[in-house]
Every structure is written in structure tokens, then in C-alpha cells.
Amino acid sequence: MAKMMYRDAVRNTIFQEMKRDDSVVVLGEDVVGGMGTDGGPEAIGGIWSTSTGLFGEFGADRVIDTPISESAIVGAAGGLALCGKRPIAELMFADFIGVSLDQIWNQIAKFRYMFGGKTRCPAIIRMVYGAGYNAAAQHSQSPHAILTGMPGLKVVMPTTPADVAGLLREAIRTDDPVIFMEHKALYGIEGEVPDDPDFTIPFGHARLTRAGEDVTIVATGMMVGMAEQAADALAEDGIGADVIDLRTTSPLDEEAILDSVEVTGRLVIVDEAPPRCSLATDISALAAEKAFASLKAPVQMVTAPHTPIPFARELESAYLPNPDKVEAAVRKALAYS
Amino acid sequence: MQLSREDLLQAYRRMKTIRDFEELLHDEIQTGEIAGFTHLYAGQEAVAVGVCEHLSDDDKIVSTHRGHGHCLAKGCDVTGMMKEIWGSREGLCKGKGGSMHIADTDKGMLGANGIVGAGAPIAVGAAMAAKLDGKDESGRLKVSIAFSGDGACNQGTTFEAMNMAVVTKVPAIFVFENNHYSEHTGFEYAVGTQQDIASRAEAFGMKVWRADGTDFSAVHDTMSEVLEYVRAGNGPAAVEFDTERFYGHFEGDPQRYRGKGELDRLRAERDCIKKFRETVTEAKLLEGSDLDTVDAEVAKTIEEAVAAARAADRPTPEDVLADVYIDY
Ligand SMILES: Cc1ncc(C[n+]2csc(CCOP(=O)(O)OP(=O)(O)O)c2C)c(N)n1
Ligand SMILES: [Mg+2]
Numbered sequence: 001m002a003k004m005m006y007r008d009a010v011r012n013t014i015f016q017e018m019k020r021d022d023s024v025v026v027l028g029e030d031v032v033g034g035m036g037t038d039g040g041p042e043a044i045g046g047i048w049s050t051s052t053g054l055f056g057e058f059g060a061d062r063v064i065d066t067p068i069s070e071s072a073i074v075g076a077a078g079g080l081a082l083c084g085k086r087p088i089a090e091l092m093f094a095d096f097i098g099v100s101l102d103q104i105w106n107q108i109a110k111f112r113y114m115f116g117g118k119t120r121c122p123a124i125i126r127m128v129y130g131a132g133y134n135a136a137a138q139h140s141q142s143p144h145a146i147l148t149g150m151p152g153l154k155v156v157m158p159t160t161p162a163d164v165a166g167l168l169r170e171a172i173r174t175d176d177p178v179i180f181m182e183h184k185a186l187y188g189i190e191g192e193v194p195d196d197p198d199f200t201i202p203f204g205h206a207r208l209t210r211a212g213e214d215v216t217i218v219a220t221g222m223m224v225g226m227a228e229q230a231a232d233a234l235a236e237d238g239i240g241a242d243v244i245d246l247r248t249t250s251p252l253d254e255e256a257i258l259d260s261v262e263v264t265g266r267l268v269i270v271d272e273a274p275p276r277c278s279l280a281t282d283i284s285a286l287a288a289e290k291a292f293a294s295l296k297a298p299v300q301m302v303t304a305p306h307t308p309i310p311f312a313r314e315l316e317s318a319y320l321p322n323p324d325k326v327e328a329a330v331r332k333a334l335a336y337s
Numbered sequence: 338m339q340l341s342r343e344d345l346l347q348a349y350r351r352m353k354t355i356r357d358f359e360e361l362l363h364d365e366i367q368t369g370e371i372a373g374f375t376h377l378y379a380g381q382e383a384v385a386v387g388v389c390e391h392l393s394d395d396d397k398i399v400s401t402h403r404g405h406g407h408c409l410a411k412g413c414d415v416t417g418m419m420k421e422i423w424g425s426r427e428g429l430c431k432g433k434g435g436s437m438h439i440a441d442t443d444k445g446m447l448g449a450n451g452i453v454g455a456g457a458p459i460a461v462g463a464a465m466a467a468k469l470d471g472k473d474e475s476g477r478l479k480v481s482i483a484f485s486g487d488g489a490c491n492q493g494t495t496f497e498a499m500n501m502a503v504v505t506k507v508p509a510i511f512v513f514e515n516n517h518y519s520e521h522t523g524f525e526y527a528v529g530t531q532q533d534i535a536s537r538a539e540a541f542g543m544k545v546w547r548a549d550g551t552d553f554s555a556v557h558d559t560m561s562e563v564l565e566y567v568r569a570g571n572g573p574a575a576v577e578f579d580t581e582r583f584y585g586h587f588e589g590d591p592q593r594y595r596g597k598g599e600l601d602r603l604r605a606e607r608d609c610i611k612k613f614r615e616t617v618t619e620a621k622l623l624e625g626s627d628l629d630t631v632d633a634e635v636a637k638t639i640e641e642a643v644a645a646a647r648a649a650d651r652p653t654p655e656d657v658l659a660d661v662y663i664d665y
Pocket of ligand 2: 487516
């Protein structure tokens with residue numbers, strides 16, 4: 001085990017996989033940083049420091065610093081992947097899927113199906129998502145729901161450094177296209193990461209981070225910590241919560257959710273995105289469809305409101321879920337009879 | 338074209354307001370009082386002002402993430418902007434947008450923009466509207482201006498917008514501010530048409546101009562020609578201004594990509610405000626004391642704006658839900 005930050009787990013895993021497999025290449029804006037300047041390549045290694053040192057080790061053909069052209073970045077990842085490479089494209093902010101959506105949605109996601117299963121497209125689109133930085137409406141979003149809804153894509157949302165390592169390595173070794181979503185507010189968190197250079201976490205296996213019998217709380221990314229805080233506060237009142245970190249939203253670990261709800265009969269979903277057609281409604285529908293008989297209370301959804309993300313500190317914190325809102329939702333579910 | 342004393346003073350006041358506004362933010366951001374991402378325009382003032390001095394509120398501009406200068410040059414209220422950056426509900430956008438989304442459509446300012454390359458297509462739409470509205474009594478069209486950086490010129494959206502403007506022959510002007518960097522990447526690396534953005538616009542079939550963006554009168558004179566051409570209904574045009582940014586890409590950028598002594602050299606040789614002062618005083622168009630008076634007035638304006646921003650009402654949680662729709 002080695003203690004490291006979430007961002008370093010990203011960088012180290014990519015580094016190790018590039019060492020292991022020559023077909024792994026990285027592309028994106030400022031992934032080298034300093035190209036064409038007096039400071040020179042790697043003067044600054046990307047604004048998130050998730051690609052530091054890659055260029056020095058692997059060179060310009062495998063660490064491709066691109067102009068600001070998200071559509072071409074994602075499309076090129078698709079082309080690389082169709083030709084036997086394992087590209088890891090970076091979108092500096094997940095919000096920029098807006099610029100590159102055709103390549104994600106109509107191209108990469110569908111190649112295999114449209115081509116009758118004849119091809120593989122092992123492309124990874126890493127993207128930095130989430131609020132918490134007062135970066136306002138175009139740099140704070142959590143677009144996991146629309147991506148989860150696209151057949152052909154796998155969608156990964158790691159919460160801990162260990163999960164980053166295990167899931168990113170799995171993503172790199174997987175032959176399907178993967179959306180790998182890194183929460184910007186988690187980059188600085190530390191955790192133990194296994195040393196095993198083959199450590200992978202299979203997709204579709206949720207992680208139980210708290211165990212209890214009264215309520216099931218489902219969350220992803222930054223919402224997991226909020227769910228845990230709420231669970232810890234509730235535990236002091238003798239209320240036990242299962243906290244399920246989904247890890248991947250596609251595939252979805254339905255079993256983990258349903259097994260837990262069968263015991264608790266109460267489900268609270270915490271989602272950083274707005275409520276309509278969301279991960280929260282998706283899981284809520286799952287419970288309604290497959291755990292109806294177990295439910296003792298209406299499913300509670302703690303989500304952002306149906307609004308864009310506001311800038312001001314007070315507004316962003318009012319917009320976001322928080323542990324108090326999660327706790328209140330749990331108590332509401334428990335009060336229902 | 339020689340400007341009147343009043344016009345020169347007004348241009349200087351605007352440039353100086355932008356400079357002081359940005360320098361103040363640079364200091365305030367260190368204290369942690371201001372939230373979010375802030376990209377300062379200091380160094381590029383002559384472009385925003387040299388362009389916008391020609392415009393009326395009916396002419397539109399579409400800006401970028403580095404938008405404070407464009408906003409101030411287009412006449413957005415200094416205090417309203419400061420309050421916005423402070424996240425107040427009294428801000429120009431009620432604290433919803435912040436630095437990257439300042440807009441004032443009444444002033445013809447259609448928004449700063451967090452998405453690089455998003456502006457040019459919007460400006461083409463505004464130019465279509467201007468064409469629909471037609472010429473005024475003096476036979477001139479309203480215009481729409483897209484400000485884009487050397488980085489934004491690599492987005493497909495920018496290319497699409499340029500071509501569409503040409504084929505629809507609308508009064509759009511693509512103003513490229515080449516400050517030689519997109520974030521931490523050098524322009525020589527990222528722009529394939531070496532040393533040149535204007536030639537791209539030219540390839541799309543536009544008439545283009547190039548000028549030193551640190552020389553106010555060069556910008557202003559160039560824009561006189563460009564505007565005469567576009568307002569007359571000849572279709573779109575493009576201008577590339579060579580300019581400099583004095584601070585980091587965003588506040589907090591360690592700028593390790595800069596050469597040794599680069600910033601000192603830029604401040605010494607490429608400061609548009611310093612150059613303006615030197616030119617107008619040497620030519621005896623204005624006295625140093627005239628400019629000093631403006632400096633003092635601007636300093637006071639900025640000071641008052643900050644005090645007002647600090648004292649302004651904070652937003653309430655209910656404000657989150659307002660203004661998503663007009664009617665829902
Ligand atoms: C679509 C999109 N891609 C990337 C970014 C991140 N980003 C913000 S500003 C910037 C550089 C822009 O460079 P340029 O157009 O030259 O403008 P400058 O910053 O020099 O004013 C980048 C890459 C963004 N905001 N939007
Ligand atoms: Mg630039």
C-alpha cells in the first residue's frame with residue numbers, strides 16, 4: 001500500500017499502464033503544458049497535475065498536447081482506438097462534452113454496435129467534473145446522467161484514490177469505450193492505494209462504505225462523503241445506514257442496491273446533478289420496479305435543483321446536496337408509516 | 338485619424354479603469370475573498386477600448402472567459418461588475434454568473450463565456466439580426482463583434498462561424514486577440530498557420546487586417562477602416578491584434594512557461610497604457626497632469642466600487658431558483 005492523493009492515483013496509474021503497454025497514449029489540452037513556450041514542455045504539467053512527467057518519459061507521440069479542439073480530441077481518440085491503440089483523452093472540464101458530444105455519442109459509443117460487433121473501441125475519455133469551486137454554470141456540472149444513458153459507453157465515477165487506481169486500470173484494459181469522471185473536489189484527498197501493478201476493480205461492483213439496517217443511501221463521487229457524514233450522524237441516534245458508492249453508473253450494480261433495500265426498506269439517493277432524467281430518478285425507478293414489495297417509504301432523492309449552477313458561494317452551497325439534507329431525507333423516510 | 342482631446346481622455350479613462358479593476362482583483366484574490374476562476378485582461382486594454390470606442394449600445398460584442406475588459410469597454414457598470422465578481426445579488430447578473438459570465442445585453446454586451454470558441458457563432462447570429470434590422474438613415478449597418486483568443490481560433494466553432502458569416506454576408510467582425518498563450522501552451526505550437534491567425538480568416542474569404550494591439554491608435558485606426566467596410570454592407574471581416582497578457586492565465590497560475598524576465602520586458606516595452614501616455618504627451622495632445630487627474634478619478638471609482646461590492650446584499654438560497662425560465 002502507498003498513501004497518495006486522488007490526482008496522483010490518476011497520474012501514477014496512467015504512467016504504469018503506459019510503461020506496460022505501448023499502445024496506451026494520452027491526448028488533451030495542456031497535458032504536457034508549456035509546449036511552444038520559453039519554459040518548454042512540462043513547464044506546467046496540466047492544470048490538474050494528472051499528467052505530470054508523462055511527456056518526459058514517453059515523448060510527444062504518446063503524450064499528445066492538443067490545441068483547444070475538444071471535438072477533434074475525442075474524435076481522434078475514437079480513431080486511435082479503432083486502429084488498435086488505447087487512447088486516454090482528457091477533457092479539462094466535463095462541461096466540454098458539449099463541444100465534443102457528437103464524437104462521444106454518435107461515434108465512439110456506437111462503433112461496435114453499428115459495425116455489427118466487428119470492432120473494438122477501447123477509448124477512455126477522462127473528464128473533470130463537479131461543483132465546489134464556485135466555477136459557475138459552465139465549469140461545475142456533473143453530466144453523468146446523459147452519458148450513463150448512452151448505450152455503448154461505460155461510465156466510471158471513482159471516489160477514493162484506491163478506486164481511481166483500480167477502476168482506471170480496468171478502464172485502460174477494457175476493450176469498450178469508457179467515460180472516466182474525476183471529481184475536481186476530490187483531487188486533493190488522500191488514501192491508501194495497493195502496490196500491485198495489476199490491481200483492478202471490475203466495473204459494476206459497488207462499494208459498501210457504511211453498513212446499517214435502517215436505510216440505504218446510494219451515492220457517487222463527492223456525494224459519497226456527504227452520505228457517510230450523514231450516516232455517521234444518524235448512527236449516533238442509533239440509526240443504521242448502508243452507504244453504497246456505486247463506483248460505476250454503467251454498468252450499474254443493481255444487486256447491491258436491491259439487496260440492501262430488501263433489508264432496509266428505505267432508499268435515499270444522493271445526486272449532485274439536477275433531478276430530471278437523472279441518476280437519482282434512474283435508481284428510484286429501479287427500486288420501484290424491482291424492490292416495490294420491500295419499500296416501507298417513498299424513495300427520497302437528494303439532488304441539485306432543476307437549475308444551472310450558480311456562481312456565488314451562498315448560491316452554490318444552497319444548490320448542492322449536503323450532509324444535513326441527506327440526514328433530513330433519511331429522517332423523512334424513517335418517519336413515513 | 339486624430340482623436341479629439343475629449344476622445345483621447347475618454348479612451349485613456351477606459352483603459353485605465355480596466356487596468357485598475359484587474360490589478361485590484363489580482364490583489365483581492367490573494368485574500369480569498371473572491372470566489373471562482375478569474376482571468377485578468379490587464380495588458381490587452383488597448384484592444385477592447387480601441388474596438389469598443391467605435392461602437393454604440395446597438396452594436397453587439399460577444400466576449401470570452403477573459404471578459405472584464407470587453408465589458409468595461411462596452412460600457413458595463415463598474416460597480417455592477419464588481420458586485421457580480423463579489424457574488425452579490427446586486428451584481429450585474431445577480432451573483433449567478435460571476436467573472437466568467439458577466440453580461441449586459443442593454444449595453445450590447447452579449448456575455449463573457451466560459452466555453453472557449455462558443456462566442457463566434459453567437460456573434461454571427463447577432464450579425465444576422467443586424468442585417469435583418471438593416472441600415473440606418475446614414476446607410477450604416479449595426480455590427481456584431483466576436484472577441485476570440487489565439488486558443489479559441491483552434492475550435493471548430495470558430496471556423497464554422499467564419500465560413501457562415503462569409504456565406505451569409507453578415508456584418509460580423511472577428512477580432513482575434515493574439516496574446517501568444519492559450520493557458521500554458523504557446524501560440525507557435527498550437528496554431529498551425531505559423532505566426533498568423535488572420536490568414537485563416539482570409540482563407541475563409543474575408544478581408545483581414547493586422548495591427549499592434551498594444552498601440553491604442555493602431556487599434557483604433559484599424560477599426561475605423563474595418564468598421565467602415567463592414568457597416569457599408571460588404572460582409573464580415575477579421576482583425577488580428579498582437580497583444581500581451583500581464584498576469585497568469587487564471588489567478589493562481591505560476592506561469593512557469595514564461596521566459597526569464599519576460600514579464601518585466603512586457604511591462605517595460607509592451608504596456609499599452611504606458612505607451613499611450615508617452616505618445617499623447619510627446620505629441621502634446623494631452624498634458625501629463627490631465628492623465629494624472631484621470632488616474633486619480635479612476636482610482637477613486639474602483640475604490641468606491643469595491644466598497645460597494647463589499648457592502649452589497651448577499652444572495653439568499655431562494656435566489657437559486659429564480660430566472661431559470663421566464664414562465665414555467
Ligand atoms: C471548450 C473549452 N475548452 C477548454 C477550456 C479551458 N480554457 C479556458 S481558457 C483556455 C485558453 C484560451 O486561450 P485563448 O483563446 O488564447 O484566450 P486567452 O486565455 O489567451 O485570453 C482554455 C484552454 C474552456 N474554457 N472551454
Ligand atoms: Mg491567448
